[in-house]
Amino acid sequence: MTTFTTRTVTYPADALTMIGHLALPAGADRRPAVLIGPEGTGLSDVERRRADALAELGYVALAFDLHGGRYLDDPGEMLARCMPLLADPDRMRNIGHAALDVLRAEPRTDPDRIAAVGYGTGGAIALELGRDGVDLRAIGTVNALTTGRPGEAARIRCPVWAGVGSEDPIMAPAQRDAFTAEMQAAGVDWRLTVYGGALHAFHHPTVDHIVRPGVGHHPRHALRAWHDIVDLLAECLPVTE
Template structure:
């Protein structure tokens, strides 16, 4: 049976509020860090943690805004996103604080770690890997693929998967190609899946496509399910003793 708990933890004087989900049993299990989308930690990412725990993983959904806050105002949210995209050290610190919470959990096998993220959270997971975190797998769902420090990709130790919508205006072809060059130059074991017909945030079921309200953004069920299966396939590859 899955058990969950709310965890408060400090980052530079700010109290973050994350969500930990534990599988049944008492043994140590592979552990997955989850980084939320730009607006904030929601039930969607908490449910992802719970679902991973049902599959036998220890999972922690971190908070990178503070107080478990959800940013309603779009301008404020985009300003926060731009601020973090311009500061990879800050993203790595925020993700690293969440990783520290995860690895402090006695059920977490610290030799079998992965990080996944959605939108900005996916970028944050990639930056955590670029910073040299000991991760066996990194998965970004519709993340920004840009970084101000592409040379740091040589520090990536695990396997990388990014899942991108073919119609995502936020991740254009040029950005994909630059990411390919970055991964290739660093000798990373990487893969990219392009999901035909999918927009940005295609994994989020609350975002039905509405061009007038959210141009370029919308849920695409088939792609969301395929991307989730691709992640699990990668986990099967890097955690071969998972039962």
């Protein structure tokens, strides 16, 4: 028995036509909702399946797009687009707000009960929504220990959970320290989980054509990180029948 339905949604953002994946739980009532941001490579079946899994748990879930319907499997092309994006908080916020507007406009969404979860670049966007003062119930990120402009973390109004691999060369210990110092100074309710032995993008199943130093799938920790995100949502954004 199917417990959820899905549909593709298109919307403008960052001078592109974005193509997102919306998953809806069974029923007709309003439900809490989750925005899901992908890794820098872009929206893939990995994030679509996560949206579907959240819909099975009773959430409205939107996996949003970064690159106008494209998946950037060439590392050079991905970095050429994502590095300027990550250096521009306003651009990240605009992409996040455009997706958030789509999620809020969905009739099944309870607009007062929304969380943002993201991976890599998508996680950085989730954090920027928090720094922009968006009323979120929780923010969860993996591989996205990005810091913001001075003082803006004080606008974050919800708990923040972050996960990172201990051997991630992109989110190295100095980056972890800077992120946690920012959260602590801002008075955020934050948590950091370090997964021993895991590399960057450890949560993402292996893609044969993307092989880069410091990047690798860790199936055991990937499952643990997913459980940690589900636990965060259960705590901060429970589904009530």
